[in-house]
Amino acid sequence: MADFVDDKPSxxxxxxxxxxxxxxxxxxxxxxxxxxxxxxxRVMNNPEVVSPDVKERVHQAIRKLNWVPNAxxxxxxxxxxxxxxAIMPTLDHQNFARIVESLQTTIxxxxxxxxxxxxxxxxxxATHQAQAMIERGVEALVLVxxxxxxxxxxxxxxxxxxxVLVYVAPGTAPGRNVxxxxxxxxxxxxxxxxxxxxxxxxxxxxxxxxxxxxARARREGVKDTLAEREIAIRPxxxxxxxxxxxxxxxxxxxxxxxxxxxxxxxxxxxxxxxxCMLKASEMGVDIPGDVSITGFDDIDLARLLPPGITTMKVPxxxxxxxxGRFFIDVLQGKIGQLGAVPAPELIVRGSTAQxxxxxx
Amino acid sequence: MADFVDDKPSxxxxxxxxxxxxxxxxxxxxxxxxxxxxxxxRVMNNPEVVSPDVKERVHQAIRKLNWVPNAxxxxxxxxxxxxxxAIMPTLDHQNFARIVESLQTTIxxxxxxxxxxxxxxxxxxATHQAQAMIERGVEALVLVxxxxxxxxxxxxxxxxxxxVLVYVAPGTAPGRNVxxxxxxxxxxxxxxxxxxxxxxxxxxxxxxxxxxxxARARREGVKDTLAEREIAIRPxxxxxxxxxxxxxxxxxxxxxxxxxxxxxxxxxxxxxxxxCMLKASEMGVDIPGDVSITGFDDIDLARLLPPGITTMKVPxxxxxxxxGRFFIDVLQGKIGQLGAVPAPELIVRGSTAQxxxxxx
DNA sequence: TTGTACGCGTTATCAA
DNA sequence: TTGATAACGCGTACAA
Numbered sequence: 001m002a003d004f005v006d007d008k009p010s011x012x013x014x015x016x017x018x019x020x021x022x023x024x025x026x027x028x029x030x031x032x033x034x035x036x037x038x039x040x041x042r043v044m045n046n047p048e049v050v051s052p053d054v055k056e057r058v059h060q061a062i063r064k065l066n067w068v069p070n071a072x073x074x075x076x077x078x079x080x081x082x083x084x085x086a087i088m089p090t091l092d093h094q095n096f097a098r099i100v101e102s103l104q105t106t107i108x109x110x111x112x113x114x115x116x117x118x119x120x121x122x123x124x125x126a127t128h129q130a131q132a133m134i135e136r137g138v139e140a141l142v143l144v145x146x147x148x149x150x151x152x153x154x155x156x157x158x159x160x161x162x163x164v165l166v167y168v169a170p171g172t173a174p175g176r177n178v179x180x181x182x183x184x185x186x187x188x189x190x191x192x193x194x195x196x197x198x199x200x201x202x203x204x205x206x207x208x209x210x211x212x213x214x215a216r217a218r219r220e221g222v223k224d225t226l227a228e229r230e231i232a233i234r235p236x237x238x239x240x241x242x243x244x245x246x247x248x249x250x251x252x253x254x255x256x257x258x259x260x261x262x263x264x265x266x267x268x269x270x271x272x273x274x275x276c277m278l279k280a281s282e283m284g285v286d287i288p289g290d291v292s293i294t295g296f297d298d299i300d301l302a303r304l305l306p307p308g309i310t311t312m313k314v315p316x317x318x319x320x321x322x323x324g325r326f327f328i329d330v331l332q333g334k335i336g337q338l339g340a341v342p343a344p345e346l347i348v349r350g351s352t353a354q355x356x357x358x359x360x
Numbered sequence: 361m362a363d364f365v366d367d368k369p370s371x372x373x374x375x376x377x378x379x380x381x382x383x384x385x386x387x388x389x390x391x392x393x394x395x396x397x398x399x400x401x402r403v404m405n406n407p408e409v410v411s412p413d414v415k416e417r418v419h420q421a422i423r424k425l426n427w428v429p430n431a432x433x434x435x436x437x438x439x440x441x442x443x444x445x446a447i448m449p450t451l452d453h454q455n456f457a458r459i460v461e462s463l464q465t466t467i468x469x470x471x472x473x474x475x476x477x478x479x480x481x482x483x484x485x486a487t488h489q490a491q492a493m494i495e496r497g498v499e500a501l502v503l504v505x506x507x508x509x510x511x512x513x514x515x516x517x518x519x520x521x522x523x524v525l526v527y528v529a530p531g532t533a534p535g536r537n538v539x540x541x542x543x544x545x546x547x548x549x550x551x552x553x554x555x556x557x558x559x560x561x562x563x564x565x566x567x568x569x570x571x572x573x574x575a576r577a578r579r580e581g582v583k584d585t586l587a588e589r590e591i592a593i594r595p596x597x598x599x600x601x602x603x604x605x606x607x608x609x610x611x612x613x614x615x616x617x618x619x620x621x622x623x624x625x626x627x628x629x630x631x632x633x634x635x636c637m638l639k640a641s642e643m644g645v646d647i648p649g650d651v652s653i654t655g656f657d658d659i660d661l662a663r664l665l666p667p668g669i670t671t672m673k674v675p676x677x678x679x680x681x682x683x684g685r686f687f688i689d690v691l692q693g694k695i696g697q698l699g700a701v702p703a704p705e706l707i708v709r710g711s712t713a714q715x716x717x718x719x720x
Numbered sequence: 721t722t723g724t725a726c727g728c729g730t731t732a733t734c735a736a
Numbered sequence: 737t738t739g740a741t742a743a744c745g746c747g748t749a750c751a752a
Contacts, residue, residue, distance in 0.1 A: 023519070025745055036723045041747055051721060066518070071496045072435035073745035076728045081432060083475075091457040101451045101478050108477075108489070113496060115443075116476045117468075118461050129468070136431045136473060158426075159383070245664050278664050301661075304605050304638050385729055396739045401731060411737060433729035436744045 024065035033061035044069065075137065084327055085138035087117040087129050093243070093271075094299050096144070099166060099320040103142060106324025110332075112139075123211040127152050134159060140327040142166055142320075146173040147213045162330045164323045167214050170340060177326070177338050179319050183214045186312050186344045187221030190266060190294050193310075193346060195229060198354045199264040199292065202226060203237035205251040205276070206268035215268055218296070222266055237262050248275020249282075256285055263291055263355035270295035270302045273309050277351065288353035298347055307350025314344045384425035393421035404429065435497065444687055445498035447477040447489050449572075453603070453631070454659050456504070459526060459680040463502060466684025470692075472499075483571040487512050494519060500687040502526055502680075506533040507573045522690045524683045527574050530700060537686070537698050539679050543574045546672050546704045547581030550626060550654050553670075553706060555589060558714045559624040559652065562586060563597035565611040565636070566628035575628055578656070582626055597622050608635020609642075616645060623651055623715035630655035630662045633669050637711065648713035658707055667710025674704045 030037045035054060042050045043058045050058075061067075075081045084107050088096040104114040115138060117129035127149055133141060134155065141156065141163040148165075153176070156163050165173060169182035194202070204222055207215040219240075226232065236258045239251040248271060255261060267273040273295030280287050287293055287307070295302055298313035318341055330336035390397045395414060402410050403418040410418075421427075435441045444467050448456045464474040475498060477489035487509055493501060494515065501516065501523040508525075513536070516523050525533060529542035554562070564582055567575040579600075586592065596618045599611040608631060615621060627633040633655030640647050647653055647667070655662055658673035678701055690696035 026747095027745075037746080038723060038725095038748075039721090042722085045747080049721070054722080068491075068495050070436070070745050072432050072441060073728090074747075075432035076430070076436050076730085077745080077747040079728075091451060091461045092454065094452065097451040097457045100476065104476060104478050105480075111492075113475050113492065114477075116460065116464060116474050118464050120465075131428075132471075132473065135428050245660055249664070275664075278666070281666065300605055304609075304635075306638070306641065386731095387729075397730080398732080398739060398741090399737090402738085405731080409737070414737085430729050433744090434731075436746085437729080437731040439744075 023070075024067040026067070026069065028065055029058065029061045029067050032065060033057045081137040081139055082112050083115055083136065083138050084112050084140045084142070084324075085115040085117065085130070085133035085136075086142040087119060087126050087133070087144065089119050089121045089126075089144055091116075091118060095297055095314070095316045098316040099142075099323075102317040102320030103324045104320075106321045107327065110328045112328070112331075121208070121211060123147065123149075126211075131155075134161060139331055140164075142323050145211075145213050146176070146178075147211050162327060162336070164326060164338070166319050166323060169217070172213075172217075179322050179326075179338060179341055181314065181341060181344050183217035184221040184224075186296070187218045187266070188225045189344075189346055190296070190312065191222050191225035193348075194264045194266070194292065194294065194352065195225070197264075197292070197352065199262075200229075200231060200355070201260070201262040201264070202231065202233050203239075203255045203262040203265040204233050204268075205239045205241075205248060205255070205265060205272050207243045207272075208240060218268055234258075234260075234262075237265075243269055244271050245275040245278065248272035249279040250275075252276040252279040253283065256280075256283065256291065261291065264352070265291055265293050267293065267295050270297045270299045270309060270311055273311065273351070274301055274305060277305060277309065287351055289356065292352040292355070294352060296344075303347075303349065310349045310352040311347055312344040313347050315341055318342075383430075384427040386427070386429065388425055389418065389421045389427050392425060393417045441497040441499055442472050443475055443496065443498050444472050444500045444502070444684075445475040445477065445490070445493035445496075446502040447479060447486050447493070447504065449479050449481045449504055451476075451478060455657055455674070455676045458676040459502075459683075462677040462680030463684045464680075466681045467687065470688045472688070472691075481568070481571060483507065483509075486571075491515075494521060499691055500524075502683050505571075505573050506536070506538070507571050522687060522696070524686060524698070526679050526683060529577070532573075532577075539682050539686075539698060539701055541674065541701055541704050543577035544581040544584075546656070547578045547626070548585045549704075549706055550656070550672065551582050551585040553708075554624045554626070554652065554654065554712065555585070557624075557652070557712065559622075560589075560591060560715070561620070561622040561624070562591065562593050563599075563615045563622040563625040564593050564628075565599045565608060565615070565625060565632050567603045567632075568600060578628055594618075594620075594622075597625075603629055604631050605635040605638065608632035609639040610635075612636040612639040613643065616640075616643065616651065621651065624712070625651055625653050627653065627655050630657045630659045630669060630671055633671065633711070634661055634665060637665060637669065647711050649716065652712040652715070654712060656704075663707075663709065670709045670712040671707055672704040673707050675701055678702075 026040050027037055030040045040058055043055055086100055086103055091097045115133055119125040130152055143165050144167055146165055146168045165176050165178045166180055168178040168180040170178055206219050209215045237255050241247050273293050276293045295309045295311035298311045302309040302311045326336050326338050386400050387397050390400045400418055403415050446460055446463055451457045475493055479485040490512055503525050504527055506525055506528045525536055525538045526540055528538040528540040530538055566579050569575045597615050601607050633653050636653045655669045655671035658671045662669040662671045686696050686698050
């Protein structure tokens with residue numbers, strides 16, 4: 001019973017991978033370099049403490065064996081997965097796509113990877129995906145909006161998983177980490193701008209408000225501001241539905257073909273507003289002559305499509321970046337302060353003007 | 361020495377998580393339910409073989425302890441991470457965003473999660489991210505285009521990681537799994553269509569072709585087809601650059617303000633084509649009266665912006681779905697056949713017409 | 721500076 | 737049907 005007990009029985013369980021070839025393990029590298037596993041580990045995670053020649057031997061062995069560390073094992077040993085999750089309603093909207101993109105780019109600089117889920121605006125899907133990501137051990141999570149089950153948020157807090165609710169105004173969800181702006185206030189601003197122009201008859205084309213607290217806040221911002229002036233929107237001028245170009249086109253036609261169409265139509269986003277513009281030119285309706293249109297988001301096209309859409313500029317990419325930086329700080333043990341994002345800014349373009357009756 | 365050695369020294373190393381609370385382990389559940397760890401594992405992965413009452417006891421313990429399985433440990437034990445990766449140039453293009461979205465939705469049905477990387481069109485970034493994902497143990501990978509270092513693809517094959525190159529025509533990269541259509545042929549089709557209309561003077565506004573084999577194929581498709589008729593594009597009418605609306609606007613202006621502008625401009629994608637249309641209306645250039653414009657991709661706006669853009673319809677969402685299904689099949693041990701995606705289809709709209717000289 | 725030995729939380733083999 | 741226990745591949749006290 002001597003030196004033939006030296007190395008481990010090189011593999012007892014048959015690997016379950018599809019791989020045709022055996023993968024090298026850290027132990028194999030150690031053996032090849034004639035060092036201990038601890039040393040190999042040090043070469044990877046703490047190179048300063050290991051002597052140059054040993055380091056070189058290990059590196060050679062790594063190259064020779066084509067070894068790549070196993071992240072699952074590392075995660076198990078360290079309780080760190082280096083993974084962050086983001087759950088979005090869709091990626092087919094420039095804003096969300098940009099958040100994901102900037103978030104990924106930001107966290108990549110700290111060696112974090114991004115798990116992405118798409119919910120298609122279904123609340124249960126969001127919850128379900130979030131739970132799956134928690135099982136996966138995401139170290140942080142980005143969620144959209146505040147409309148999530150209390151138990152999900154509770155679980156995140158219970159597990160100590162930092163999360164950020166994006167597109168949620170500070171103050172709306174007390175005690176939560178939020179990055180966003182005040183949707184309500186933004187639409188107050190838009191509405192007041194139109195009121196100041198002299199408009200007194202309004203239409204509202206908005207997204208579906210189920211599982212969408214942003215859309216609800218926007219709608220209420222408009223309604224409350226108008227109510228302050230004793231103005232209401234006629235039910236036939238209030239259309240709630242989806243959010244794409246063609247939804248806007250359909251809604252615009254419906255509103256403008258109704259009796260006594262409004263002089264201003266407030267849209268929940270730029271896609272809807274652009275849909276209105278497209279349908280208007282099709283119908284021969286002059287914008288802003290016959291009716292003013294406003295959007296929200298300031299997507300590229302809003303400034304490019306003549307006469308330009310009056311809208312609110314929101315800082316998408318910054319949202320992803322801020323969330324990313326916040327996570328990096330928190331996960332590195334720093335305090336991690338979540339600063340406020342600049343408030344949306346009204347951008348006045350050619351799609352709005354005084355109502356005809358007001359003009360001289 | 362009796363029954364006080366019974367359970368493991370409940371935790372020697374201090375946990376590294378930020379978590380304020382101890383997480384329950386499978387072993388804790390086992391103890392609480394008074395069964396072995398093997399049984400708890402069976403309840404999760406092989407419930408049929410465990411008796412109903414025991415199963416119930418285990419479930420109660422799970423609920424009581426609020427246990428969620430640790431995916432890293434599971435991955436380590438099974439060599440299956442249940443993760444798929446996708447690396448895209450950007451998400452700010454509808455096509456790529458849709459691929460990611462449909463891929464995620466497809467693989468979610470088989471309990472796979474999606475890791476997303478964005479390269480901003482930088483080849484090294486793509487390679488680097490791919491390697492990181494391999495370390496993470498992604499079980500499959502989606503890459504865009506065929507322009508990847510041989511060693512990366514070699515490593516994937518060496519490791520037995522199935523991958524799919526999307527936006528690559530079958531036949532272009534022999535031996536690789538590809539989903540895509542023939543970019544070259546598609547632009548032959550467009551070019552021939554314009555030639556048939558009678559055009560003899562062309563402009564080409566295209567994406568940057570470094571690390572973008574699709575863009576190269578498209579350009580060559582145009583050039584070769586024209587050369588067949590002994591036609592070349594004047595250097596000043598060939599503009600290569602980025603790919604957004606405003607790039608198209610700038611390029612269009614440059615081309616149209618040059619001496620002897622062409623009668624038809626072929627654009628590498630719809631964003632560029634729309635940029636041309638927008639600039640044209642700004643400049644008072646009539647489309648298709650003064651110049652015909654073609655795009656590629658058939659994004660929503662291509663059919664909505666009057667007079668509509670003549671373009672090729674490509675099946676984005678299908679690409680993601682097919683890749684997802686392929687992976688699911690392969691990873692479940694099935695053969696996994698990668699069918700061909702329908703060829704892009706020429707959609708003729710109002711942005712193209714006969715050149716003025718040809719008309720009666 | 722390096723090595724030994726154990727733990728991370730599961731699954732899976734084998735025996736009962 | 738259930739239980740003991742050895743992997744899985746890595747980090748890391750602790751000792752040398």
